[in-house]
Amino acid sequence: MDHDIDGSQNKLGIRGENRRRSNFHIHLPSTPSITTLTRGGTSISGARSVPVSSANSPTEENGKSFYLSLRNSQYGRQQYIPEHTRRDVFLEKNIGLHSYKVGKRRTKVIYKYDEIFKYRERVRATIKQSAAHPSVTRVFWPTDCVPQSLEPSVLVGFRNSRSDYVVIAIFPGINITRMADTLRGLETLEQPLSETAGLKGAYDPSKLAVIGTVNFKSKHGLPLVVEMSSRVARPRFYTQEAPTAVHKLNGHAKLNGEYGMESRAMPFQVIFYERPLPRRLQYFSFMPITLELADRSSFNADEDRKKLRSRRVLVDQMTKDTIFGFPQTDEENCINNWINEINLSHELGTLLENAVSLAAVLPSESHSLKDRIVIGTKLLFSKTKNLLSFLWSLLAMAVMWILIGGLMLYRVASEAVLMIIEWQPKSSIPALKDISATIQQLDLRLQQACYWPIQYITLRNQKSNLFSNTTFHPEYIRFYNSLWLVANDIIIGAAVGAYIIDNRDYIVSFVDYCINEILTTGLRRTIEWLMDWPGGLKLNNELAAFFGELFLWVIEFWGGRYLRIFKPYLPDIVYLIGLSGFVGATFPIALIADLISFLTIQIYCCYLASARICNWQLTVLLSLFHLFRGKRRNVLRNRIDSCDYDLDQLLIGTLLFTLLTFLLPTVLVFYLTFACARLGIIIINAMLESSLALLNHFPLFAIMLRLKDSKRLPGGIEFDLVEESAIGEENCMDTVYIRLKPIALPVTAMFQQYFLLSKRIQRHYLSLRVIALLLTGQFVPIQRSRLYSLQYSMLPENRYGIWELWFRLHVFSVTVRAEVKEKFALITSR
């Protein structure tokens, strides 16, 4: 397979003609032998001698080869598709950074492979150097724990890499070796520092170290040398005379000459941050906190899928076009770490502080330093409060057993109710909860109550390792939000219920008036008016009389016969609605909504009948109109064909067309009356149901947290460039000061669900489509389940079964018992 393509020895030209979709794969093995050129599946191989010395080509060690892939995209540009994201291929990607404006011209593109290899070698060499010597040092600096006095202090923190430090605490007046001993001592305790409550597995203890000093006069080997002229002044970072890491880098930079004359040393990025207080549940987070459950938050996906797809096509194209993939280095992988370390900083800092102060207080005669630390921490953790906590947990255990029994009984009962509610005899018949708002509400409350114990147990389990997971906070907010909403609901409901019961007579008389005046007499009067040339409009007498009598009969049948039976019980029903208020304000509202739908069944029936007739007449008119024009609709091809009708067909069709045209106003008038009535009822019901949604789902707790302490609701992070920065003097490093600030979750994000709901309501009830449906007499459906999806967004998709609950409760009780035993052992051992 060894032969030349181009005839040239050191240069390989690859000639591609810019046709659409022609592909070139240039295979460059690092072993200097073969270059493969693939074009449309056939591959041509060419040999060439590439002068690569094996010593400085690192890829030869792993025997991997490079691919250069050139493609003429549909945009007529030379594109490069990266096939490897390996670190040392990215030079080739850079070479792909050509943007040939080809247009319709045919251009020959020839690459000089000498150049490519030269570049590749250069890149490899520099990557090798720069990976070992990063170009910037990043230090996270806590602003809230700078000591009062300016005495020499020690910086303790995480050392993520040679250029990435997170300072978590500053200890004044302490020896470096002593601080290091303290750190080591804490790790060798029976229960090491990294495994104490809340910190288990949250960080890598090997990274926690003494990383620098403040205002130290003596020299030492630590990487950070800081001087602060006053408490409020910005820390300034210095190089050291001693051969430290910094100094080496400095020398490297000088040697390399890569950064020119302006900067003599590796610059510093100092990022100020205020340590979040974990005891107050504050934390930093990259992503905004999500208040909905994850599987629910995408419930709008089906509607925006189209938009998303088109956007994804664009981004896919962009990623294909992207030439400049950044290589992954270890340093970048640890970027997500630092947020975690910042979140830990306060807790770790206080623990260390306590340990240090106790070690200083203890008498030093008989114990070594390590022992003193051990004793000090033991003292810290075990006091007389052990006894109290034991008694408390005994009491809690007794209560827990009663509660577990009650919960299981309740769960079984609610499961039975839920099964009745959700039972569907056939898939076409709606379940009970889809018909009635009250039963829907009942279903929601029962499901919430089923979910609470599980939510509580997960919260309690997660609290023990607060720092190693991110789901705790949203779960916490969801749990207390739903609890609070229910409590609120009951409080408001008690007021509403009392009001209803107090004013029962007035309400009964009002409902009675509504039934009599609006639903029966009012409707009858309207229909009679329609029958008798309404507004001077001359309708067809006979048809109007027919329709009028039909609808009058329906109204009479319902209003006169059934509502009369219903009427004497009205005071009791109102009383019942009032009483239901003590379960929550949502229940009277839901009951009222149901009552309205029940009382207006006759309007619904009339609407259905008139809509069907109107629609039928319009369809017939349309097809007769086609006949009138000598055409007909071809259903198979979904188009209008011309057609030869017979004379009698035409005659009868035309006659019928005229007839129906003249009858249309009469039908339309009756239809529009009932459609308007129906629309009014839908609007009232929609209002009631949106108030239900507000009561059930309002992000009360989140808003309270936002006002009280916005750091508990993180919406991301933000960096601010502090205007003044230190430009290097004698030994001082170039430093850029940046402030890290948490962003509070915007209010719009809290109400995201409501925006979605309103958009959906608008799409379903206020769009042009709905108006068109109404005008043509077609049925306008209410998609109740869609409206209610908001209310269920705080619940999991499938509720936890009885056994699942039992299992979790059992595990929970076992852990509680173990805790009690442990505490008992602690007391007796003393």
Add this chain to the structure above:
Amino acid sequence: MSQTTTTTGITSAGLTVRRTTPTKAAVKYTISNKPTRRTFGSFLRIGYRTFCALLFLFLLLHRAVPLSTTVPLPLTHYTIQVAQQFTISTLSSVHNSSIDIALIFAAVFLAVSFLPREYTEESILVLHDFGIQVSSTGKTRLSRTSQFIPLELIQDVVLNEGFRGFRVIYFLAVVVKGRGRLLVVFPNLLPQREILEEIWRDIRSRMHQHPVSLSVGPNTYIEESK
């Protein structure tokens, strides 16, 4: 010792481009359409605000001390009376209710007159070897959005062309890995291509640590041979 903010040479059509003195560690570009001199509109706005503030103050005073009452000379009496007025008027809701409503309206007008932001300011902050932050001001003074993308999530920073109305515009965007979308830099101001190109070149060179990847920037082409 100090870091100055310089206006770069590129200004166009009411846009000012500022950037911090580029150090290796960080650079920030800010584009704003803040008017360089006072216009008639800004005078109008100031006038409206003063009017609202004066109205509010007047109503507040009027509510505390109704104009009909004569103000006694000794200050102690006066303060007592003010206090009485306050308690009476807050206790009886009927009293002075029209003034109350007017006061509320004036307060709302005052707040609303201060709420809107007069100009847009959008910026990009490149932290060397760390990430990119894109921020822009919103419609009101209170709202401001900013988003930080760590370097590991950045696929690329690109200059792309798109349609806006019937025009073809160029925009600077950050392609974010795995998110299926572009993060547009300067999304509201959308400065012209010359500005964007300069910023883009600078950003690309300052984003990453490897010096050669900086030098093999968008400028460096491999020569084409015929």
